[in-house]
Amino acid sequence: MPGIVIDGRELEAEGGQTVMQVALAHDIPIPAFCWHPALSIAGNCRVCMVEVEGRGLALACNLPIYDGLKVHTDTEAVRNQRKLTLQFLTLNHPVDCGICDKAGECLLQDYHYAHNGSPSTSIDPKVHATKHYSLGSRIVLDNERCILCSRCVRFTREVSGSNVLGIKHRGDTSLVRPAEGRSLDDDPYSDNVIDICPVGALLSRAFLHQSRVWYLTTTPSVCPGCARGCTIDVWHRKPEWRLQAVATHRNHTIARVTPHENPAVNGPWICNKGRDLAALVERPRALEPMVKGEVVAMDQALEAARQAIAGAQRPLALVSSWGSNEELDAFKEHLAPRFSCAVKEDHRQQPNEPGDDHLLLRADKNPNTTRARALFGETPAAVPEGTDLVLVWGEGFDFDTIPDGVATIVLGAFDAPENGLAAVFVPLSIHTERAGHFTNFEGVVSAFAPCFPPPATVADAETVFPQLAPQGATS
Amino acid sequence: MTGTKVLMNFEVTDTSHTLDAYLERGGYQTLEKVLKSMKPEDVTQAIVDSGIQGRGGAAFPAGRKWQGINPYDGQPHFLVANADEGEPGTFKDRWVLEHSPHTLLESMAIGAYSLAARHNFIYIRGEYDRPWRRLAAAVEEAYAAGYLGEGILGTDFATDIFVFRGAGSYVCGEASSLLGSIEGTRAYPRNRPPRMTVSGLFQSPTVVNNVETLSTISWIVNHGAEAFRATGSDASPGTRLLSVSGHVRRPGVYEVELGYPWGRLLHQDCGGIPGDRPIKAVIPGGISTPVVPAALAGIRTPDDLDGVLLDHDAVREAGSSMGSGGMIVIAEGTCMVRLLHIMLRFYHQESCGQCTPCREGTGWMHRIVERIVAGDGRPEDIERLYTISRANDGTTICGMGDAAGFATMGILDHFRDEFTYYIEHKRSRFEGNIECPGS
Ligand code: SF4
Ligand code: SF4
Ligand code: SF4
Ligand code: FES
Numbered sequence: 003m004p005g006i007v008i009d010g011r012e013l014e015a016e017g018g019q020t021v022m023q024v025a026l027a028h029d030i031p032i033p034a035f036c037w038h039p040a041l042s043i044a045g046n047c048r049v050c051m052v053e054v055e056g057r058g059l060a061l062a063c064n065l066p067i068y069d070g071l072k073v074h075t076d077t078e079a080v081r082n083q084r085k086l087t088l089q090f091l092t093l094n095h096p097v098d099c100g101i102c103d104k105a106g107e108c109l110l111q112d113y114h115y116a117h118n119g120s121p122s123t124s125i126d127p128k129v130h131a132t133k134h135y136s137l138g139s140r141i142v143l144d145n146e147r148c149i150l151c152s153r154c155v156r157f158t159r160e161v162s163g164s165n166v167l168g169i170k171h172r173g174d175t176s177l178v179r180p181a182e183g184r185s186l187d188d189d190p191y192s193d194n195v196i197d198i199c200p201v202g203a204l205l206s207r208a209f210l211h212q213s214r215v216w217y218l219t220t221t222p223s224v225c226p227g228c229a230r231g232c233t234i235d236v237w238h239r240k241p242e243w244r245l246q247a248v249a250t251h252r253n254h255t256i257a258r259v260t261p262h263e264n265p266a267v268n269g270p271w272i273c274n275k276g277r278d279l280a281a282l283v284e285r286p287r288a289l290e291p292m293v294k295g296e297v298v299a300m301d302q303a304l305e306a307a308r309q310a311i312a313g314a315q316r317p318l319a320l321v322s323s324w325g326s327n328e329e330l331d332a333f334k335e336h337l338a339p340r341f342s343c344a345v346k347e348d349h350r351q352q353p354n355e356p357g358d359d360h361l362l363l364r365a366d367k368n369p370n371t372t373r374a375r376a377l378f379g380e381t382p383a384a385v386p387e388g389t390d391l392v393l394v395w396g397e398g399f400d401f402d403t404i405p406d407g408v409a410t411i412v413l414g415a416f417d418a419p420e421n422g423l424a425a426v427f428v429p430l431s432i433h434t435e436r437a438g439h440f441t442n443f444e445g446v447v448s449a450f451a452p453c454f455p456p457p458a459t460v461a462d463a464e465t466v467f468p469q470l471a472p473q474g475a476t477s
Numbered sequence: 478m479t480g481t482k483v484l485m486n487f488e489v490t491d492t493s494h495t496l497d498a499y500l501e502r503g504g505y506q507t508l509e510k511v512l513k514s515m516k517p518e519d520v521t522q523a524i525v526d527s528g529i530q531g532r533g534g535a536a537f538p539a540g541r542k543w544q545g546i547n548p549y550d551g552q553p554h555f556l557v558a559n560a561d562e563g564e565p566g567t568f569k570d571r572w573v574l575e576h577s578p579h580t581l582l583e584s585m586a587i588g589a590y591s592l593a594a595r596h597n598f599i600y601i602r603g604e605y606d607r608p609w610r611r612l613a614a615a616v617e618e619a620y621a622a623g624y625l626g627e628g629i630l631g632t633d634f635a636t637d638i639f640v641f642r643g644a645g646s647y648v649c650g651e652a653s654s655l656l657g658s659i660e661g662t663r664a665y666p667r668n669r670p671p672r673m674t675v676s677g678l679f680q681s682p683t684v685v686n687n688v689e690t691l692s693t694i695s696w697i698v699n700h701g702a703e704a705f706r707a708t709g710s711d712a713s714p715g716t717r718l719l720s721v722s723g724h725v726r727r728p729g730v731y732e733v734e735l736g737y738p739w740g741r742l743l744h745q746d747c748g749g750i751p752g753d754r755p756i757k758a759v760i761p762g763g764i765s766t767p768v769v770p771a772a773l774a775g776i777r778t779p780d781d782l783d784g785v786l787l788d789h790d791a792v793r794e795a796g797s798s799m800g801s802g803g804m805i806v807i808a809e810g811t812c813m814v815r816l817l818h819i820m821l822r823f824y825h826q827e828s829c830g831q832c833t834p835c836r837e838g839t840g841w842m843h844r845i846v847e848r849i850v851a852g853d854g855r856p857e858d859i860e861r862l863y864t865i866s867r868a869n870d871g872t873t874i875c876g877m878g879d880a881a882g883f884a885t886m887g888i889l890d891h892f893r894d895e896f897t898y899y900i901e902h903k904r905s906r907f908e909g910n911i912e913c914p915g916s
Binding site: 043045046047048086087091125149150168 | 646648663668670825826827828829830831832833834836837838839840841844845848855861864868871872873874
C-alpha cells in the first residue's frame with residue numbers, strides 16, 4: 003500500500019488512486035470543476051492544482067499516487083494559481099447570478115468566494131455567446147455561463163451513450179452543441195447533465211425561473227416510475243418560505259427531482275421520467291369516499307366495504323404493484339385470507355417508452371412488483387368465472403373485463419370514472435404523502451418519506467386494510 | 478558552408494525526389510542492412526548513442542523516447558511522423574517531404590522494425606499540397622518496389638505507412654492531439670500521464686517523432702552513432718534544418734551543424750538584411766520561443782560574424798530555444814508592439830479551448846494588445862500581460878499556453894519601452910512597421 007502525505011497527514015491509500023480520490027476519501031477539500039467521480043478524467047479546468055514537493059504544481063485529478071508522494075493543497079503557489087484560474091473562468095462569464103437558476107448551488111460561485119474573492123482585473127469587453135440555445139424540449143443552454151468543463155459531453159458519451167453533445171469551434175469561442183440533427187430529446191437520461199453542470203449553463207425548462215434553490219428543501223424518496231426504484235430527492239418549498247398570497251399550490255407541489263446517490267441502485271443518476279415525478283403523482287385526485295357514487299364520510303364507506311367483503315362468496319382482490327412493502331404486508335395479513343389475490347400491473351410500458359436498457363430503465367413500470375409477487379404469487383390479474391366481488395387497489399385495471407352484476411370496491415388516489423360506479427370507493431394517499439419502502443427488481447429495499455401532508459379526506463392504505471377485514475376473519 | 482550535411486546532401490533537381498534518384502544516392506541500403514543484420518534493440522541503441530534530440534521543438538532525446546517501447550511485449554505499437562509543421566516561421570520539414578520523401582520512408586521502415594510497429598502514420602498538414610503529392614507518390618513507389626508492405630526485401634518483416642492529411646489546426650501539431658485527429662475524435666491535446674509510449678494511438682504504445690528527427694535515423698544507422706556525434710557540438714550532436722524567414726535577403730531552409738555561429742548564418746549564408754540594416758532581434762525557433770535581441774546575441778551588424786553559437790545549450794543560455802528551427806529575423810525599425818499583436822492573434826485563434834488558462838488567457842492577451850495598438854492602452858496593461866503569461870507557465874495541458882506566455886514575456890522583457898511609449902503617446906515609436914523598413 004503506497005504511503006502518501008497530503009498537507010502533512012500520512013494517509014491510507016490504494017494503488018491506482020489519484021491524489022483527488024485520496025483527498026476526497028479523507029475530507030481534504032480540493033476544488034474541481036471538470037472532475038466528476040463517475041466520469042473519465044478530462045483535466046481541463048485546471049482548478050485542482052496542488053503542489054507536489056520537489057515537482058511544483060500538478061493536477062490532483064490526474065496525478066496517480068506513488069510511494070513517497072508529498073502533496074500540499076494550500077500553499078502560496080496553489081492559492082495564487084487557483085485565484086488566477088478563477089479570474090480566467092469569470093473573464094468571459096456574464097456573472098448574471100441574479101437571474102441564474104444555479105445560484106446558491108453553483109461551484110463557480112462557491113469557489114469564487116472560497117478562492118478568489120476579487121473582482122475581475124480585466125477592463126476589456128467580454129466575449130458574448132448564445133444565451134438561450136435549445137437542446138430539445140427539456141433543456142436550454144446558456145453558452146455564456148458554460149465553463150467548457152466537458153462534463154455534459156462526457157456524460158452523453160460514457161454514461162447515457164447517446165453521444166448527443168460535443169464541443170465545436172475552438173479557443174474562447176468554443177461552444178457545447180448537439181451533434182448534427184440530434185437533440186437531447188434523444189437521451190432518456192439527459193437531465194442528469196443539468197445536475198452535473200457545475201454552473202448554470204444547462205437549465206431545466208421545467209424548473210427555469212420557478213424558484214431560488216434556497217427556498218427549497220429535499221425529502222428522500224423513491225421513484226415509482228419503474229422497477230429500478232431509483233432513490234431520489236424530492237425538492238419542495240421550505241415551510242419557513244411558504245407562499246402566502248399567490249401561487250400557494252406551490253407550497254405542496256414538487257419543485258424538482260434530483261438523484262439521491264445510491265451505489266446499490268442508481269449510482270448518481272436517474273432517468274428523465276423520474277424527473278417528471280410530478281406528472282405521475284400530481285394528477286387530478288379522488289378526494290371523497292363514495293358509496294355507489296354518493297359522497298359519504300370515510301367511516302360509512304369503510305363500513306359498507308366491510309359488509310360487502312364479509313358477505314361475498316367468492317371475492318377477488320387485485321393488489322397494487324405500487325403499494326409499499328408495509329401496505330402489501332398489511333393487505334396480506336388482514337385481507338388475503340378472505341380473497342383470492344392477484345397482482346395487478348398499475349402502469350404499463352407506453353408506446354415510445356424505453357423498456358430494459360443498459361443503464362437504469364426497466365420495462366416493468368411499477369416500483370414494487372417484486373414484493374407484491376413474493377406475497378401474492380404470479381396469478382394473472384383477471385376475473386375468474388363465479389367471482390361476485392372485485393376489490394381493485396390502485397390503477398391500471400380494465401373494468402370492462404368485469405362481468406355485469408359483479409360488485410366492485412375501488413381503492414385509489416386518482417380521479418377516474420370507475421370510482422363513481424363502484425359499490426364503494428375509498429380515496430387513498432399517494433406515495434409523496436406517506437412513508438414506506440419499495441423492493442426493486444433486484445431485491446434492494448429503499449425507503450421514502452412523506453413530502454407533503456395528505457388531504458384531510460383521504461386515508462393511508464396501510465390503515466385502511468385492517469379496518470376492512472371482516473370481524474373474526476383474520477383470527 | 479554550414480558544415481556536414483545529413484539531409485541536404487544532394488543537388489535538388491526536378492527528379493531528385495523520386496525513388497530512382499534516391500536509389501542512386503544509396504537509398505534503402507540502410508534498411509536492407511538493418512533487416513538482414515541488426516536486431517531491433519541495436520537500432521534503438523544506435524539512436525540513443527547518437528544523442529540526437531528531437532527536432533520538433535522540445536529537443537527531447539529521441540533514443541530515450543524509443544526506449545519507452547519494448548518491441549517484444551506483443552502489444553501493437555505505432556510509429557507516427559509528425560509532418561503537421563504548423564509553428565509559424567517553420568517550413569523545414571517541408572523541404573524533406575518535397576525533396577527527399579524516401580529518406581523519411583526508409584527511416585520510418587527502420588524505426589518500425591526497431592519498435593515492432595506494424596502500422597505507421599505520417600500526419601501531414603492539409604495546407605502542404607506539393608509535399609503531400611510527392612510524399613504520396615513516394616509511398617506508392619516504395620510499395621511497388623517492395624520497401625513497404627509485406628515481405629520487405631525478401632525478409633518476413635512487414636510494415637505499412639499511411640499518410641493522413643490534417644485539416645489545418647495548429648494544435649494538431651501537438652503530438653497527442655495529432656493522435657486524436659487520426660483516431661477521428663476532436664483533436665484535443667491529452668494530459669500526461671499516461672505518456673504516449675505507454676498509451677498513445679488507439680491506446681497502444683506510440684512514438685511520435687518530428688519528420689526531421691525521423692529522417693535523420695537512416696543516416697545515423699548507416700554511418701554509425703560515432704559519425705553523428707562527430708558532427709555538431711558535444712552537447713548537441715548533428716545538424717539542424719533551419720528555416721530562415723523575415724527580414725533577410727535569402728530566406729530559405731539551411732542545414733547547419735549544431736554549434737555554427739549565428740552571425741555567420743544570417744549575415745553571410747542568408748545574405749544579411751535588405752538595405753544593410755542592423756538586426757534588431759531574432760526569434761530563433763518558431764514564434765513559441767522567446768525573442769532574442771540581436772545585440773544580446775552578438776549578431777547585430779554584418780561585422781558580427783560570430784555571436785551566440787547555434788546549439789541547444791547556447792541558445793538556451795541566451796534566454797530562448799532552438800525550438801522548431803523556424804528562425805524569424807527582425808530588422809531594426811520594426812514595431813514590436815504590432816509584432817506581438819500579430820503573434821497573439823495567432824495564439825488566440827489557434828488555442829484549442831480545452832484548458833482554462835490558455836483558452837481564456839490567449840484571448841485576453843490578444844484583446845489587451847489590440848487595445849494598445851488602437852491607442853487605448855493603460856500603463857497597467859504591461860503587468861496584466863505578465864500576470865496572464867505567468868499563469869500559463871506550466872499550468873496548461875499542452876505547451877501552447879506556455880508558448881503564448883513565453884513569446885509575450887520575451888518581447889516585454891526586452892522591448893518594454895516600446896510598449897510604454899505606445900501607451901503614453903498612443904502611437905508606435907516605429908510607425909507600426911512590420912515590413913522591413915526601407916526595403
Ligand atoms: S454546459 Fe456545463 S457541463 Fe457542459 S461543458 Fe459547459 S459548464 Fe461543463
Ligand atoms: S430508471 Fe425507473 S426508477 Fe429510475 S428514475 Fe427512471 S423511471 Fe424512475
Ligand atoms: S494549452 Fe491551449 S492549445 Fe493546449 S490544450 Fe490547453 S487550450 Fe488547448
Ligand atoms: S478538476 Fe482537475 S483539471 Fe479540472
